[in-house]
Amino acid sequence: MAIIKPFKGLRPKKELAEKVASPPYDVLSSEEAREMAKDNPFSFLHINKPEIDLPPETNIYDEAVYQKGKENLDRFIKEGILVQDEKPMFYVYRQIMGDHSQIGLVAGASVEEYEKNLIKKHELTRADKEEDRVKHVNTLNAQTGPVFLTYKARPEIDALMNKIVQGEPEYDFTADDGIRHTFWLVDKDEDIKALQELFKQLDCLYVADGHHRSAAAMRVKQMRQAQNPNHTGDEEYNYFLTVIFPHNQMYIMDYNRVVKDLNGLSVDAFLKKVSEKFDVQKLGASAEKPRQKHEFVMYLNGEWYRLKARPGTFNENDPVEQLDVSILMNNLLVPILGIGDPRKDKRIDFVGGIRGLEELKRRVDSGEMQVAFGLYPTSIEDLMAIADAGKIMPPKSTWFEPKLRSGLVIHLLD
Incomplete structure (x- = not known):
């Protein structure tokens, strides 16, 4: 079973999506991010790599970095750059890189299923990087970067996703690197219910990329659960931000x-x-x-x-x-x-x-x-076989392309 949950996404205004969307935090150095965002006050890098707004000598794990991230997120909300949806929904995110196209579902995935290894991992995490994401998520009260999940493809899911992408997209832009990003809202109750039922039929999900973010989501959930005497399991911290793609659309490079x-x-x-x-x-x-x-x-x-x-x-x-x-x-x-x-x-x-x-x-x-x-290149089948066996891949085994843009939707934890 794969439990997925719709959520009230915090998203850029339609006309600002291209300016807000940024590469993921972990593919750029602080210097590269600073240069990329220097003329763009809307760049999500101000939230995802907030050290760019502090003196260059600032340690990237300094408490001031997380506080600056919260300050910037609050400012983006106050200025109306980011607006929260009024109802919980799913989202569909398509990327096109040259001849390659992949269509993923943006959803809240169950932290409990991650804890039970129903969302399977294939990499170890580094303590410093995991702690960094824990502090970032907890301080901002938000998951700002999606975890990249995959599943063994099902034609019924493909059919529904292909139907959804025939509709009018909310965002549609081509980034500077030539990769096209298109984003749809899934706000019809019947589509939401159908997707949830179809995903329940899956045996499991797999972490393709984002092991530090998913491990951090688990730790934040455990912290907040311990602090909440009225914990029910329905709180937003019980779910983490993901984009879920079928395995046969994955593109792994060397x-x-x-x-x-x-x-x-x-x-x-x-x-x-x-x-x-x-x-x-x-x-x-x-x-x-x-x-x-x-x-x-x-x-x-x-x-x-x-x-x-x-x-x-x-x-x-x-x-x-x-x-x-x-x-x-x-x-x-x-x-x-x-x-x-x-x-x-x-x-x-x-x-x-x-x-x-x-x-x-x-x-x-x-x-x-x-x-x-x-x-x-390592194959997606190799990745799933290792995860199924409960084993761990050597570091730096897979390089997924295209990378998911951050900032198209954020999952708030309350």
Whole structure:
């Protein structure tokens, strides 16, 4: 069962939606956000990354940052930039990036189902980042960034969603990056009830992206429940802001790696060690993406190489061990390059596939890094298999595109 709840969304005025909507808080540095929002007083970054309105030396986890976020949210409401809907409803959010289109339902998902693992996870969270979202949500009394959920597609849900998007949208704009965002209100009682009934038929939901936001929602719910002697389970803090897409509309790009040095090895010695676990083919100066699972490309010393994992280097029956990110980690990054915990090791960095292989080449040619690895994208089926098995993916396994815009709708907690 998947319990979803309509809510009274806090949203931008129609004419301001394009100016308000911003990239998610966790894909921009404070400097990038400050630059993006400097000429736009309506940007949601003033709420989602409020340190941009404080001195640059301010620690992003300082209490003043959360208070500035609340101040900015209150101002947006007072000035009528954001207005709350009068009745609870669902929303439909479609994104179009090139030839790819995905249609998701914006809804409140059950924190209790998350606690019971009926909303399944596949990543661990970092304590500092989770605490940051807890403080942000609790201080603002609002969930400002949606969690990206997915489910095993159902034709009945597709049919109803496709019917809804035939209506007049509330928002429809193309952002600076060329991605089109269209947003519909689902305010008819019969559509709301039908969607709830259809989602109840699902076995579970999966967190695709937003593990820190969903974990924070659980902690805030638990805090508020403990403080509320009249807790009923119907309070808004029992639900968290989500956009829920069918699995067959998900678009996962490669998530690539760059490493600062060869761990004291010469280029020849490094290549010799790599060839013990991988078939190595020199490609020359031209970049080529991996063509299939268990195949990698590597950029080193001005040349590209194709690597193919040899049989026996991984367990094909283990949903985690057979992931390409695991194969690369277990057979090359750890034993040859000496990478420790990839969440903390300063010698490794990660590059989203949206930046292309040229970004890998640039990072190495600049001298900042010495070797780069391009991976074949993890599949949504791999993600669900790992979540179903109760296992955890290695960090930085999936890069979802397009990213959900923040600020199109906010879930207030009371």
